[in-house]
Amino acid sequence: MKFLLLYTVILLKSQNLEEASKLYKENKYQESLNIYIAALKKEKLNPYLYYNAANCYYKMGKQEMALAYYIKAFIINPRISYNVSNLKKISKETGNELFSNEIPDLLYKVYYLLSDMEIKLLIHISLISLIISLSIFLLKSKFTKKLFFSSVLCTIIFSSWYLLRKNSIFYMPAITIEEADIFSGPNEKFTILATIPKAKVVTLLNKGEEFSQIGIPQQNIKGWIKNSYIFNIKEEEFKYEDSNRK
Amino acid sequence: MNLIGKIFILLITLVEYINCQVVVTAWVDKKIVPINESFTLTISVSGENISNVKPDIPNFTDFNIYQSGKSSNISIINGQINTTIEFSYTLIPKRTGKFVIPKIGIFTGKEKYFTKEIEIEVTSPSISQTQPHTKTKTQQNRNQNLSREELIFAKATVDKKTAYIGEQITLSIKFYTALPVASNPQYYPPNYSNLLSEELPPIRTGTEIINGIRYYFAETKVALFGIMAGKAKISSAKIVAPIQEDTVFDPFDPNFIQKFFSQMARTQDITLETKPIEIEILDLPPPPKDFSGGVGNFFITAKIDNSTPHAGDPINITVEISGKGNVKQINPPQINHPSLKIYDILSSETNSKNNDIIGGTKKFTYIATPLNEGSIIIDGIKFTFFNIDTKNYETITTHPIKINALKGKIGKSFDFDTTKLKSEIITKGEDINYIYEKIPSSTFYTLIKKIANISFTIQIIIIFFLILGISIKTKINSLKNLPFKKYEKAYSNFERKINESIKQNIEKKLSTIYEAIYDYFSDKLNENISHLSFGKIKNIIKEKNPSISTDSLNELEEIINKIELLNFTKTQVSDLEVKSLLEKLKTIIKKIDKEMKK
Numbered sequence: 001m002k003f004l005l006l007y008t009v010i011l012l013k014s015q016n017l018e019e020a021s022k023l024y025k026e027n028k029y030q031e032s033l034n035i036y037i038a039a040l041k042k043e044k045l046n047p048y049l050y051y052n053a054a055n056c057y058y059k060m061g062k063q064e065m066a067l068a069y070y071i072k073a074f075i076i077n078p079r080i081s082y083n084v085s086n087l088k089k090i091s092k093e094t095g096n097e098l099f100s101n102e103i104p105d106l107l108y109k110v111y112y113l114l115s116d117m118e119i120k121l122l123i124h125i126s127l128i129s130l131i132i133s134l135s136i137f138l139l140k141s142k143f144t145k146k147l148f149f150s151s152v153l154c155t156i157i158f159s160s161w162y163l164l165r166k167n168s169i170f171y172m173p174a175i176t177i178e179e180a181d182i183f184s185g186p187n188e189k190f191t192i193l194a195t196i197p198k199a200k201v202v203t204l205l206n207k208g209e210e211f212s213q214i215g216i217p218q219q220n221i222k223g224w225i226k227n228s229y230i231f232n233i234k235e236e237e238f239k240y241e242d243s244n245r246k
Numbered sequence: 247m248n249l250i251g252k253i254f255i256l257l258i259t260l261v262e263y264i265n266c267q268v269v270v271t272a273w274v275d276k277k278i279v280p281i282n283e284s285f286t287l288t289i290s291v292s293g294e295n296i297s298n299v300k301p302d303i304p305n306f307t308d309f310n311i312y313q314s315g316k317s318s319n320i321s322i323i324n325g326q327i328n329t330t331i332e333f334s335y336t337l338i339p340k341r342t343g344k345f346v347i348p349k350i351g352i353f354t355g356k357e358k359y360f361t362k363e364i365e366i367e368v369t370s371p372s373i374s375q376t377q378p379h380t381k382t383k384t385q386q387n388r389n390q391n392l393s394r395e396e397l398i399f400a401k402a403t404v405d406k407k408t409a410y411i412g413e414q415i416t417l418s419i420k421f422y423t424a425l426p427v428a429s430n431p432q433y434y435p436p437n438y439s440n441l442l443s444e445e446l447p448p449i450r451t452g453t454e455i456i457n458g459i460r461y462y463f464a465e466t467k468v469a470l471f472g473i474m475a476g477k478a479k480i481s482s483a484k485i486v487a488p489i490q491e492d493t494v495f496d497p498f499d500p501n502f503i504q505k506f507f508s509q510m511a512r513t514q515d516i517t518l519e520t521k522p523i524e525i526e527i528l529d530l531p532p533p534p535k536d537f538s539g540g541v542g543n544f545f546i547t548a549k550i551d552n553s554t555p556h557a558g559d560p561i562n563i564t565v566e567i568s569g570k571g572n573v574k575q576i577n578p579p580q581i582n583h584p585s586l587k588i589y590d591i592l593s594s595e596t597n598s599k600n601n602d603i604i605g606g607t608k609k610f611t612y613i614a615t616p617l618n619e620g621s622i623i624i625d626g627i628k629f630t631f632f633n634i635d636t637k638n639y640e641t642i643t644t645h646p647i648k649i650n651a652l653k654g655k656i657g658k659s660f661d662f663d664t665t666k667l668k669s670e671i672i673t674k675g676e677d678i679n680y681i682y683e684k685i686p687s688s689t690f691y692t693l694i695k696k697i698a699n700i701s702f703t704i705q706i707i708i709i710f711f712l713i714l715g716i717s718i719k720t721k722i723n724s725l726k727n728l729p730f731k732k733y734e735k736a737y738s739n740f741e742r743k744i745n746e747s748i749k750q751n752i753e754k755k756l757s758t759i760y761e762a763i764y765d766y767f768s769d770k771l772n773e774n775i776s777h778l779s780f781g782k783i784k785n786i787i788k789e790k791n792p793s794i795s796t797d798s799l800n801e802l803e804e805i806i807n808k809i810e811l812l813n814f815t816k817t818q819v820s821d822l823e824v825k826s827l828l829e830k831l832k833t834i835i836k837k838i839d840k841e842m843k844k
Contacts, residue, residue, distance in 0.1 A: 021681060021683040027618040027619060029617075043687075044688075045691040045692050046688035046691070047688075051681070052681040055679075055681045058678055059618070060617070061583070061584040061587060062584060077691070082680075083679075090678070117694055117695055121694055121697055121698040124697075124702065124705065128704060128705055131709060131712065138712065138716055139715045139716065179535075
């Protein structure tokens with residue numbers, strides 16, 4: 001009975017997504033987007049749904065939202081080649097340097113081979129195997145050399161990789177949905193340090209109630225921006241409603 | 247390569263040559279000009295990619311030349327962008343005669359093009375505006391009473407002494423003379439600091455009566471624009487005028503004829519300078535976010551070339567901003583619509599100097615494409631400028647533009663780049679990758695996230711069980727080695743019991759001491775010896791520990807016997823006696839313990 005119910009849900013979902021593809025093909029992007037967003041509310045970790053939704057936004061001319069959705073898909077799975085190329089294209093169009101031309105493509109592929117979530121999981125697995133090897137040694141007085149050293153090595157490698165990834169723009173990204181001012185403190189009475197254009201990817205450093213601290217490493221700018229002007233991409237509760245919020 | 251192939255390549259090259267050709271022409275508005283009038287020279291350049299061209303004007307010895315305007319026009323036909331730029335110059339002849347305007351070069355960045363030579367005939371001045379060569383007798387008499395500075399002078403004036411950045415200031419430089427001038431004077435314009443200048447031709451000439459004196463005057467005007475807030479300066483302008491020496495001829499003089507003709511050649515150069523002028527340039531009030539950079543007074547219009555295009559087809563939206571002010575500095579207004587993609591914005595401008603006011607029209611052509619089928623309404627396009635008349639920022643808006651986009655033609659795309667050879671693969675456009683029609687399930691990612699989230703809990707559980715296991719293991723080990731532990735701790739247990747006995751009364755004290763000795767040997771021998779006599783105990787000790795000396799055992803037996811004896815005579819036992827006995831006992835047990843370890 002349970003199996004039958006699950007099968008029905010899957011069937012309904014695939015029918016809906018087929019409808020979304022059809023609408024996209026007919027250039028009815030808004031209608032197609034509505035279906036993808038409805039699906040995303042149920043499957044929050046599906047990079048392909050984010051990718052398709054981003055395409056709809058792009059076709060509708062909402063580049064900042066398209067960029068946010070491509071980045072979200074990239075964070076979940078950085079190996080989707082279509083997503084990577086679209087992300088590169090739109091970042092160029094919006095004046096964001098997410099992928100530097102000076103760094104070889106292969107290096108980027110290695111650096112972004114796994115998602116943050118996958119690296120985190122590997123660190124945990126390495127730690128568990130390290131604890132197991134220690135347990136064997138303490139309880140059975142038997143030193144499992146191979147298991148111990150490989151676990152230590154893996155823990156070091158994955159932890160370093162994770163620490164390196166913390167410097168990436170995709171670690172805590174946010175995007176400006178309007179042209180906005182950056183202040184030197186968390187209210188409008190502070191000095192305006194810079195005016196930041198729409199669709200600019202920034203790093204979210206601290207999230208406050210009304211203002212958030214952001215950084216733009218390329219320009220060496222750090223300051224506070226009103227929360228209503230930025231879209232937090234990595235937020236657990238990703239705001240599926242579009243940029244009309246303010 | 248066969249002949250047909252060669253002809254084909256030749257044809258393609260010819261077509262490309264024709265397409266890329268730049269046409270340069272020059273003309274004048276009149277070919278016969280009186281010396282006291284000016285004429286206009288226009289140079290026209292048309293072709294592709296010529297937005298940055300500028301004529302290379304040579305030095306004219308026979309004319310004074312001033313740039314009087316520039317206008318450009320852009321036309322897009324079948325995706326080919328053609329630009330026409332016209333440069334206008336005002337030329338003022340210096341002398342009479344036949345002259346030639348030489349070839350003028352124009353460099354497009356790739357090639358240099360030349361205009362044709364133009365012949366100009368400069369004739370004697372027209373009668374209406376003659377110089378004061380001929381004077382009435384009364385004026386001649388009056389002029390003789392005046393100094394030369396009063397008869398010939400130059401004056402520079404501005405229409406305002408304070409102006410905002412970008413606001414026009416009109417400078418007028420007037421040359422007055424009541425003396426006959428041999429030829430057109432040489433004019434050296436002033437230098438400007440913190441000001442941009444634009445000539446306002448033509449030079450006006452005429453007569454003016456000041457204090458009863460009739461002067462011939464020539465006036466040149468310049469439009470100036472403040473660059474930065476603060477002081478701006480106009481230095482002195484210089485005019486060098488060759489005047490005829492005024493001599494009275496006596497017609498009865500025998501040398502009258504010679505004198506009269508030599509008079510024409512006898513001239514003297516007089517240098518005149520205007521006074522320097524200082525102007526205060528004011529900063530504009532804080533601008534609104536959408537300020538376009540325009541300072542003046544403008545109006546805006548917008549039109550579309552095709553209001554019913556197919557989705558994906560290119561359309562041209564033309565926005566024209568006209569009026570007086572700094573037309574050149576105007577930035578294109580924003581057009582934002584989610585259903586419309588703007589590919590490029592082309593700009594052209596026409597400058598005007600009507601009534602000595604700089605202005606013109608700036609035309610922005612937005613090349614756009616409707617993204618999908620349906621009705622698109624572009625709200626009024628806004629343009630914000632600083633109105634120089636009201637001294638306030640003003641926002642003007644066009645009428646809304648309505649586009650009814652029809653269903654797109656499948657597979658059609660548009661290309662504005664026509665520079666590539668036809669034999670190459672031509673990229674027709676660029677777009678994002680298509681969507682994933684079949685979307686894989688997100689189970690893998692959900693699982694990874696769940697495992698990553700619970701793996702910390704798993705680690706804690708494993709560590710908990712590890713600690714539990716280690717403590718159980720330790721307990722089991724300690725249970726397994728109990729006799730050994732007792733053996734190890736035998737002496738410390740003995741010492742503890744002896745110390746405890748000190749606080750007890752004599753009866754209990756003796757029995758505790760006795761018990762301590764027997765427990766010590768039970769732990770050391772791993773046997774219960776409490777029921778045995780000390781003689782038998784001695785044998786077992788000797789058997790298990792041959793290293794123990796018989797003297798030590800005998801000494802211990804002696805102490806035990808003494809304890810047993812004391813136990814019988816409890817009442818006569820003194821504390822001192824028991825104390826010395828205990829000391830002896832401790833010493834001997836310590837000795838035996840050491841011997842046992844050997």
